[in-house]
Ligand SMILES: Nc1nc2c(ncn2[C@@H]2O[C@H](COP(=O)(O)OP(=O)(O)OP(=O)(O)O)[C@@H](O)[C@H]2O)c(=O)[nH]1
């Protein structure tokens with residue numbers, strides 16, 4: 001028996017890295033009865049059947065799990081937005097933040113295309129940077145076009161599994177390609193050996209970059225809150241989470257309740273009003289959600 005991490009899933013094989021070796025493994029064993037499918041990012045126990053082949057016998061418990069892209073044990077997500085083209089939207093950014101927080105994954109905010117910003121826009125973006133840093137997030141202003149801050153991004157990968165997320169067109173693929181210029185070549189190579197076109201095979205692969213693992217897919221560009229309850233929503237806003245113990249009522253949703261520490265903090269400008277308004281908007285969205293059967 002050996003242990004390793006699934007780095008890639010392709011055509012029914014799970015490619016497990018153990019030490020320096022990569023083993024092409026088939027799924028078999030106990031986890032089939034448990035009805036869980038191995039995911040890229042999983043730690044697994046496997047039987048070596050030949051030189052570089054094997055059978056997965058066991059999947060180790062997961063820290064986190066994403067379904068789009070399907071990856072287990074993701075530590076952090078780079079949420080990419082852009083200053084311009086498409087214009088910066090704090091509402092969308094907050095949606096992504098809430099989604100990532102709800103999955104127990106650490107968000108990092110990347111605001112891309114700073115090369116396109118005029119003075120006024122740069123000023124606005126810096127104000128947002130200050131607000132989100134106060135909340136406790138790391139914020140990177142970035143340009144995939146100029147690429148001067150590449151090391152800033154790369155140092156964040158160490159000993160982590162990272163995915164990229166963000167609205168369409170913000171530059172996720174551009175940043176990925178800038179980080180790993182050989183990426184497109186590798187993707188083309190894999191598909192060619194299977195005799196298929198580049199875009200027909202959807203697979204996820206973890207790439208070794210700067211001592212960490214980065215998912216080679218631009219990740220998700222839409223999020224939904226269907227798995228989040230009203231009570232959980234406040235936990236996805238760090239500045240609300242730290243204050244909610246001071247609310248008068250346990251289970252306070254920080255809406256109409258009296259003696260709410262969160263509303264007091266909004267009134268005293270301790271919490272950004274727009275963040276609180278987004279919270280209320282998401283709360284309403286969850287409230288109006290049709291029950292699913
Ligand atoms: N000026 C400028 N353009 C950029 C920058 N980063 C990306 N772009 C351009 O923005 C467009 C969209 O970039 P992509 O990398 O395809 O964006 P994406 O987020 O992967 O988009 P989807 O694949 O649709 O999710 C492309 O034309 C890029 O060349 C940047 O930092 N500055």
Ligand SMILES: [Zn+2]
Pocket residue numbers: 244247248252253254255257259260261262263
């Ligand atoms: Zn409250």
